[in-house]
Amino acid sequence: MATETHDAGHTAADAAHAAADSAPGMPQLDFATYPNQIFWLLVTLVVIYLILSRVALPRIGGILAERTGTITNDLAAAEDLKAKAVDAEAAYNQALADARVEAQRIAAEARAEIQAGLDDAIVKADAEIAAKAAESEKAIAEIRANALESIKAVADDTAVEIVTAMGGTADAAAVSDAVANRVKG
Amino acid sequence: MASEAHGAEEGGLVFHPMDQFIIKPLFGGDTIAWYTPTNASLWMALAVLAIIGLLVLGSSKRAIVPTRMQSIAELAYGFIYKMVEDICGKDGVKYFPYVMTLFMFIVCANFLGLLPLSFTTTSHFAVTTVLALAVFLTVTILGFVLNGTKFLGLFWVSSAPLALRPVLAIIELISYFVRPVSHSIRLAGNVMAGHAVIKVFAGFAAITVISPVSVLAITAMYGLEVLVAFIQAYVFTILTCVYLKDALHPSH
Incomplete structure (x- = not known):
């Protein structure tokens, strides 16, 4: 009951307060508040x-x-790094070119060396071949001489045999001379 | 709020759209002396806190990659800095803190005023007039200090025919002195009108049939008011820059 009365009183006071608060016009034109607003x-x-x-x-x-x-x-x-990258690429290309030149040089050198070795070997081989050929010729000449000797011996023997067979007595020396003459001719 | 409930109780439609602008002492009492803390001072203080929160606390990490708050602070900084630089030129940059102060105060006060049950300090002519007069006096004093009597060349349009110049001078003079009036009333008028209209729509919400329309209308108005809150701050600031430019380079 007491609270109710209190409430009622409060509401009434509120209403009165609100009515008093309700500005008749614009609160903006209430010049009494101006100093306060301006100050703050x-x-x-x-x-x-x-x-x-x-x-x-x-x-x-x-x-x-x-x-x-x-x-x-x-x-x-970033610009710096990019420049560095470009530099590195240039260095790489340079190295590549250098390596290629070097490789070509080495190849040429090797080729020259091989050529020289080859020439040497050829010369040596030629010399050897010539030596061998000379030796062979000598051997052939010997063989040929031997063969002549042999032929003469065979011819002698054969002539002696033929003379004997024909009933004569063969003078070995005479036959030999005759055969030698014949073979020479 | 209380008065509307009161009006509805009585059964009729009672509109008190201007009640929201009443200035009351914060701690009771009826007299408002120049030093009394009022709801106006409270919301001005909240604007200060909002500015501290955004610009000081927001940038406290000094991050190279900004947080959201720091992004907004940098955005506001860049926005006003570029405006001052573009309009006033390089030599106007030293007045940047001044322009930034005006912009931050108006934009924070406008947005805080959009909170329900809040008080909009920028809806009062006392506030906007002080802001506009501060700009007007700054520009006038700065103009004479920097340029001497050459500042009067602002009113003497040398590109016009000689016969027309006195007429133009009078027009220029009038327009110069009207500046603070339009400058202040534009801001307070826009903010006040929007808030009052929202309150009127809210009054209509007491009728059950109309209330859905009323709620929709309040929503739409609120959206518009969000735009107005920023645009009016922007307009006030850019006009400040334009006036400052007159003080720095008075020749036409």
């Missing part, structure tokens, strides 16, 4: 200005500058 606005603006100019703006500006710097540095580093 100036305080607010000064506080915001100090916070922004002392703390917030330098910090954000610094962050942005730092980021720009980082990006620029990264780009420069």
Whole structure:
């Protein structure tokens, strides 16, 4: 009961308060509040200005500058690395060309060496062949001489046998001479 | 809120769209002296806290790859910095903290004002007039300090025919002094009108049949108000830059 009365009283007071509060016109034109608003606005603006100019703006500006710097540095580093890569490629190509030249030189050298060795061997072989040929000729001449001797001996023997068979007595020396003459002729 | 419930209780439609703009002392009492903490001062303080949260705490990690909060802070910084640089030129950059202060305060106050049951400080002419007058005085004083009497060349259109120049000078002079008026009323008027319209739609919601339409309309208006909150802050700031440019380079 007491609370109800209290509530009722409260509502009534509220209603009265609200009615009193209801502005007849625009609260914006209530000049009595102007000094208050202006004072607090100036305080607010000064506080915001100090916070922004002392703390917030330098910090954000610094962050942005730092980021720009980082990006620029990264780009420069990338440029650097790219140049290095190009250099490395050039060095690689150079090395490749050098190696090719070197290889060709070595090949030519080897070829010349082989050629020289070959020439030597050919000369040696020619000499050997010539020596062998001379030897062979000598051997052939010997053989031929031997053969002549043999033929003469055979012819002698044969002539003696023939003379004997024909009933004569063969004078070995005379027969031999005659055969020698014949063979010579 | 209380007054609307009160109106509905009585059975009729009672609109108090302007009640949301009433300035009350925070800790009771009826008199509002110049130093009394009011709901206006509370929401201004909350705007300060929002700015600290966004720009100071958001950037506290100084990350090269930013977090979300830091991204927003950098976005706001870049947005206003570029605006000042583009409009005022390189020599206008030293007034960047000043412009940034105005922008951050207006944009935070506007968005905080969109919270239900909140108070919108920028809907009051006292606030926007101080902001606009601050710009006006800054520009005028800066113009004379930097350029001396050459600043008056702003009103003397040297590219126009000589006979027309006095006429143009009068028009320019009037437009110059109207600047703070339009500058302040544009902001407060837009913000106030949107909030009042939302309140009117909310008043209609007391009728059951109309209430779905009313809710839809409130939603649509709210979306529009979100746009207006940013656009008015942007407009105020860009006009500040344009006026500053006049002070820095008064010649036409």
